[in-house]
Amino acid sequence: MLASNASRAPRDIMRPVPDLQSMHVDDYTDQLHRICGRFRVEAKPTQRAEIHGAVKRRTLSRFDVAMVTLDANRVVRDGAMIRKDPGEHLFLIYQAEGQSTILQNDRVCRLYRGDFFIADSSVPSEFIYEGRHSTQISLHLPRDEMVARIGKDCVGGTEIERGDTLSLAMGGVLDRMLETDAGSAALGEALINILSAYFHARARGNESVSARLYRRAVQQLEAQARDSSFGIDALATDCGVSRRTLQRVFAEHGDSFSTRLQAFRLELARARLMAGEENIASLAFDCGFNDLSNFYRLFRDRFGVSPGKVRAKPLVS
Incomplete structure (x- = not known):
């Protein structure tokens, strides 16, 4: 799904990722691989294989979190990569700065600052940045646990409706989690409970008209x-x-x-x-x-x- 985020002011969740630097695209890819799994990073031809950004790992509550800043053309995870590195997680992605387009499972979703998307690591995906600065926070959620608690609607790649009050609530909890070095177990559980409530409400049709x-x-x-x-x-x-x-x-x-x-x-x-x-x-x-x-x-x-x-x-x- 393609969408615009002009209808609401996003929360200022993301603090700038420190130590942004220019590096060869292969070095940046290696950093991303160590934290998020196999992806291919492509710089724009005019960038001469250089990426300006950083990849930082944090632990919030019980979840691994990647803070990814870059100005690439696109990042790809294809079937061959998945076979070598099977996906065991869902990535709850928060677009903290800039914008991006995500293609996954025949869905096309445009993310603007303040938007959430759940990407499925077991499904080929493409993240398009068009060489523009972007920062995303990616919470790595255990796939099997999320399916058991939320249901199958959360797999395969799906956007979170930006106007939903539960989406705003998730942003507030994520903000609190980032305020401390590790976040609390209670906040992590609150985030998953809100995510579960969102999908259950959507399944019951409890959306606004x-x-x-x-x-x-x-x-x-x-x-x-x-x-x-x-x-x-x-x-x-x-x-x-x-x-x-x-x-x-x-x-x-x-x-x-x-x-x-x-x-x-x-x-x-x-x-x-x-x-x-x-x-x-x-x-x-x-x-x-x-x-x-x-x-x-x-x-x-x-x-x-x-x-x-x-x-x-x-x-x-």
């Missing part, structure tokens, strides 16, 4: 985004509300129909190019763009490179 409509609208939008004729009026009809109501609900979540639709189409096109598709014109039309020159312009504006250059960088393990 606005949040429920927004979630349904985004799901419908992403399902029909490849149709170049798809517009907000069709989405409003599908959701059983007026165009004006739908616009208001998107605005309440710091989003808009046109921004969401365009971003999803572009992220989908980029993911398919990364997967090896070669016919750019056919791909662009299949992703919902009916003007090839406009697709090239929008793609370059968003990712800083042309579609052809993305296609020319196949994944390697």
Whole structure:
């Protein structure tokens, strides 16, 4: 899911990670591997294989925590890495500074400062930073325990609805945990209890009317985004509300129909190019763009490179 976070002011949870430094991408990858498992870090071509950042490990309550700061192009965990380093954790990721896009299990989620996402280490993933500064706090949660306590809805990669009061409560608890060197056992348990309450409430449908409509609208939008004729009026009809109501609900979540639709189409096109598709014109039309020159312009504006250059960088393990 792609989203914007302009609708609420994020908590100032993250203190700056100390000792930021420039290092070769291989050295940064080694640090990330020791703390988070196997990933491949890719610098932007203009960075000459240099990453400016740091990876710091902490223990909060009973959880290992990684504080990751970087300005990479992207970080990838593919199937070959998972086979060598099977995933035993869920990563509760808090976007503390900057922004990122996470692709996991056919989901595309844009994180802004203050957002949470649960990444599944057993599923291939891609974290896109586009060379911009980003800091994320990642709590490593035992996968089997979380499934037993929360249920299977927490696996496979899932976003935490930013407007939910339980999301704000999680931010408050994480803030308290970071105030001390190790955090308390009670705070760690409180965090998991809030996370469990969030998923149980969502499963029971105890969301606000606005949040429920927004979630349904985004799901419908992403399902029909490849149709170049798809517009907000069709989405409003599908959701059983007026165009004006739908616009208001998107605005309440710091989003808009046109921004969401365009971003999803572009992220989908980029993911398919990364997967090896070669016919750019056919791909662009299949992703919902009916003007090839406009697709090239929008793609370059968003990712800083042309579609052809993305296609020319196949994944390697």
